[in-house]
Amino acid sequence: MSVKNNNPPASEDPAFINETKEKWNRVRNSAITFMASRTERYLALKQARRARLMECILYIGFTIIFSYVIIAARDTSKAFNHAQGVREYLVGTEIPSLPGKTFDTIATISELWFWIKEVFVESVIWSQGSDFRYPILGNNQFVGPIRIRQARVMELQCKIPPALAYRGANCYNEYSTATMERRKNPPGTSWPLYGECSKLSSTLTDCRNWTSYNPGYGWIPIDSFAGITYGGGGYEVELPIRKSDTMLILGDMEKYEWLNDNFTRAVFFEFILYNPNSNLFLSTLLAVEIPPSGGMVPSYAFRVVDLYPQGRKSTQEATALFYLVFGMVIIMTIAEILMIAKHGRDFLKDGYNLITVINIIFFFIVYILDLHSLATSSQILSKTSNVNDPNIGVKIHQTAYVAKLVYNFNAFNAFLAWLRCLKYMDLISDRTERITATLSACASSVAALLVIFGIFYAGFSIAFFAAFGQDLYRFRTMGMTCLSLFDILMGGGNLQELVQYNKVLGPLLFVSFVVLMALVLLNMFLAIIVQTYSNICDKMEREQSEVSSSVRWMARKSARSFLKMILGSGKKNVVEKQKDDSLLNESELRIIWETDRDAFEAMGITRVNMFLDIADTTGENEMELSAVQDNEKAIDGNQDHGTNEEISHLLMKLLERTSAVMLEQKKLRGIVEGSRPASRVAGAKA
Known part of the structure; x- marks a missing residue:
């Protein structure tokens, strides 16, 4: 026998209805609070994202344009070929009278004269004509005169030991603006004075035109191997374009010792070439320095300049x-x-x-x-x-x-x-963000390590310079010693060379330097990088930059939209990821919008698309439930709305795809819609 149940259905029970309304109000207020905080964060994030993207696009565009200007403004292939051809003629050609000798290996004044007469003149002044327009070294033409210029120093009082005073030694200083010789009569031991020019060749009508001191038309710096910078002045000779006249002048200069081992500190060969094919000018400067200690140091500079880029x-x-x-x-x-x-x-x-x-x-x-x-x-x-x-x-x-x-x-x-x-690598991916963050985070530790590295490096540099400075070319100066030690650090050292000159300090310093600098300090550097990268990865798993993540999300979303447009709706499955039950789709989000439209409009969310943008964290107009859990702190402060567990539970019920409160319980939905204007209800049903 069945017992008749006189109790009304739960949906018609006033107590159940009141309890449900109270729960709904708590959920609704908590949801509004959550959405308000989310809206404020969204607007701030949107503004920061827009500013960061604009800065990134403008700066990268500026860098690309600037790089293109640097590359396009120079025709490096033509410039290199222009300079290389002249360089091979003057520097790489052997001296016929001295087999195996080139410009780079000149060591005495006599060898220099052989090079001038047999290589320089034969390469540059080979014509017997008097016209500057004849082609040389290919299709090059002279612009301006051909000069040989020397920088000389004055004789100084020597400071020698008393025991050697009877020898009467003369001293000649290094080159400087203070020691540079500036006398008017031409240089050389037996050079004639102005009134005796007739003793020279008949072609040399005025000694002053080609032997006198010239302070220089301007400052043309030439850097020395020893750190000396020579100015534009000195005793200069302008060579005529006719080869026979040039040989007469050079013969007289050699005869009267225009170059001298003691007084001469540098000899310069200067001329300009123009190539109409490439429309480029070539500034040619060859120098031979004669240090006070003896020997010669050749050097050269071939500089291509484009004076007419409009062509x-x-x-x-x-x-x-x-x-x-x-x-x-x-x-x-x-x-x-x-x-x-x-x-x-x-x-x-x-x-x-x-x-x-x-x-x-x-x-x-x-x-x-x-x-x-x-x-x-x-x-x-x-x-x-x-x-x-x-x-x-x-x-x-x-x-x-x-x-x-x-x-x-x-x-x-x-x-x-x-x-x-x-600075903008964090916008590409989380991996590049980790790398750039690692470089920034380890900067202080690396700086401290570099200080220690510099102390040890300076100590080893002084030790190598003191031990081998007088014997080995690589360690002749402190600067060269530092460069040589860096070469050793990269694996290019020559231990046998060090042992040959010092059997004790050679291997001791070499092994100590390699072990301490290469094996210890460099491995410490790698350890700092690895440890910092590990810490950054752990930190970024807990917290991420909102702006960077937002920009990357927007880039992915734009890429998906572009692929959808290209591939078409038939290929939609290629770019869309598998749907997840923890996500709300666009239709369900629109129901939430219509349900609480007044509250959202009061918060400034006046359009449904704005609401979808705020709720969208995946690029598919779907809102992750985890976003609710991440923002529980914003809800926890509303103690009047019930316990945190109850609010979180009911709020997730509100946002679930199959929400029992909004979608499955028709009675409850009718109650909620009954509290809204008819137009809103109609909109929700639609």
């Missing part, structure tokens, strides 16, 4: 981009000034900001040098019809040197510009 289409494009880069540098300068004024010294504590400031300073230096070169080039090109003008050669030498400085500054600038791109 090439690629250069015209690079010039236009050059001015674009200049405008971007001006904008960057203004932005950096405003940031420094706003943040003060704290702004420069960031390494990337400091790199930007240094970058801007070098940019302005380059622009100043470029303007100087442009002005000088205009003057040179207006006078090239007179190839005998002595000012042309000096100006081209100066312009070539300035161009070399510009290339050096641009090289350093390009390195700094690309180095600063590391």
Whole structure:
């Protein structure tokens, strides 16, 4: 016999309805609180993401344009071939009278004279004509005169031991502006004075034109192997273009000892070549230094300079981009000034900001040098019809040197510009973010290790210099010693050479240096990097940069949308990941929006698309339930809405795909919709 149940259904029980309404209100208020905090974070994150993306795009675009300007503005293949051809003629050719001897191996004054007559003259001044326009070394032509110039020093009072005073030794100092000789009569032991020029060849009508001291038309620096910089002055000879006249002059110079082992400190060979095929000028400088201690040190500099870049289409494009880069540098300068004024010294504590400031300073230096070169080039090109003008050669030498400085500054600038791109590597992937974070985190530890490394390196440098400085060429100066030790550190040392000169200190210093510097300190460096990377990985598993993660998410979302557009709806399964029961789809999110539309609009979420953007964490308009758990702290403060466990449980029930509160219990949904305007209910049903 069945017992009749007189109790009303749960859905009609007033107590159950009231209890359900109270629970729903707690859930609704907690959800609104959660969405309010999420909205505020979303708007701030959206603004930061937009600013970071804009900064990244502009800077990387600027770096690419700047790099293109550097590459397109120089035709390196033509410049290299132009310089290499002349270099092989003058430096690589053997001296016929001295088999096996080249310019690089000259060691005495007599060998230098052989090279001048048999290689230099034969390569450069081979014509018997008197026209500068004849081609030499290929299709090159002279611009300006051909000069031989020497820097001499004065005789000084010697400070010698008293026991050797009777020998009456003479002393000759190293080259400097104070010791440089500046007398008017031509140099040489038996050189005739001005009134005796008739004793020379009839072609030499005026000694002063080719033997007197010339203070120089400008400063043409030539760096010495010993760190000495020679200026543009000295005793100079302008060689005629006719070979027979040149040989007469050189014969008289050798006869009257124009070059002297004691007084002469350097001899320079200077001329300019122009190649109409490549439209390039070549500044040629060959130097032979004679130290006070004896011997000779040859060196050379072949600098290609483009004085007429307007003749090439690629250069015209690079010039236009050059001015674009200049405008971007001006904008960057203004932005950096405003940031420094706003943040003060704290702004420069960031390494990337400091790199930007240094970058801007070098940019302005380059622009100043470029303007100087442009002005000088205009003057040179207006006078090239007179190839005998002595000012042309000096100006081209100066312009070539300035161009070399510009290339050096641009090289350093390009390195700094690309180095600063590391700041945006965290936007690519979490792996690149870990690497850049590791480099930043271990900077202080690496700096401390470098201090220790520098102390040991300085100690070993002094030890090697003291032990082998007088015997081995590689250790003749402190600078060369430091470079040689770096070569040993890279595995290029010669232990046998050290043992040959010092059987005790040689192997002792070598083994100690390799063990301590290479095996200990370098391994400590690697240990610091590995340990820091491990710590960064552990830290990033717990917390991630919201801006970087947001940018990467947006990039993935854009990529998916692009692939969908390319592949079409039929290929949708290629780019869409497998659906998860822990995610709400777009339809279910729209139901939540329609259910509490008034509350969302009061929070500033006026459109359903904005709500979908806020709730979307996967790029598929699906909201992860884990996002609710991650934000429990924002809900925990609402103690009036019930216990945390109950709120979290009911809130997750609200957001589940098969929400028992909203989707399955029709009675409860009818109660909730009954508390909304009819239009809202209709919208939700739709």
